[in-house]
Amino acid sequence: MSRPTTPVQPRRPGDPEPDLTIYGIAHLAMRHGAHELATLAQTLRDGAPLTPARAKALAEYVRLMTEEIHLHHHGEDTIGWPIIQASAGHAVDLEPLTADHDQLDPILDRLRGASALLVTRPDDPAARQTLATDSIVLRDLLDEHIEEEERDIFPIIRTYVSVADFKGWEEQIMKNYPKKNLWFLIPWSVSAVPPADVPAALALTPLAFRLANRLFSGRYRRFHQLIFG
Template identity: 50%
Template sequence: MPNLVGITVNHRSMRGDAHRFATLLRDIADGVTPSTAGRATAIAAYLETLCDGIHHHHQAEDDVLWPVLEASAGAEVDLRDLTDDHRQLDPLLDAIRRDARALAAAPHDRAAAHRLADVLGTLRDLLDEHIEDEERTVFPVIRRYVSDADWAKVEAAVRKGGKLGFELPRIERYATPEELAELKRMAGPVLRVLLAATRRRFAKREAVIFPTG
């Protein structure tokens, strides 16, 4: 039976970041958190990479996972609503990139921060609804009908093109201890090495973006 811990943590990281940044940008827009040039630039860079990752994830589902499900489960799965959600994502991701760049260009512009906060809130809500629906309806079908070999192809497609320096530290942030132990068991020693190699740089980036006190 396919092991879904990887996609589960991936989903949680997308939702978690959407929530964190929607809250942060609302605080910046409301003047609760200061917006400096360095912070605004770091936010824009992070969101650019996050949007790229979300696009890659849903494209891999469209191109690889959905055909696997249709071939394996046939009429047992209806992907129309999930596919419609995917169509809504790309214009939203483009708006986030645009508004994040605008804030980086004018870090003290409260209106720019409000626009970015609004579109991040829309992303947060869409991801929450979409992922909850996908995990409720699709995960049982994967477990019942998809072979381990086909699931390995899906996971390879999701991993392909991912930015390790961005994705791996987020796994560490969002996985439970049990999930992280399982991922390390599956990946072997290489995951421990890569996490150690990427952790510090990511933490520095986070420290610029998110105030600690």
């Protein structure tokens, strides 16, 4: 595990706790996206029609979603986990979560490959089967991984990581995220929040996040409708 790029100042008792709102929304989005994809992939495996436009949009959705999952976990491994380790020391064991991340990457690669093949060969049975099988594996692994992370790691972050260090973690993650994909990332994330909870959740996010969601929500809604109906 690498060291933080800047010195870490662990949270002291009585200091404010980091706000994990956006972190939690990212988790909701990954789980919701994986569940949606698994449900759709089962219908495709069973013979549902796939028009050229829908196949192209599906491949783009899978690319964007799997890229977000990879970047999220890579950011944890290279930015977040070193901060937690430096702040909490022996109070936490991050190796099982890192192992999960390593297990995810080949699944993401296969999903991208299968969905890309369906653009040129929309009726290919092997590609449809791969998409169905691996989307279920992804769904189940993410559910288990994220539940474990929120149960075991979120309390560690709140207890040991300072607000400043956590903010730096979030800023580094966003700095590394491709800006051309923000039209997808932000409304995709918000769409996973239960509708009744959206106003309260958005109120806890930065103004730039709320403005981007408003700006891109229409484009994302049309994109999503083409794929999932």
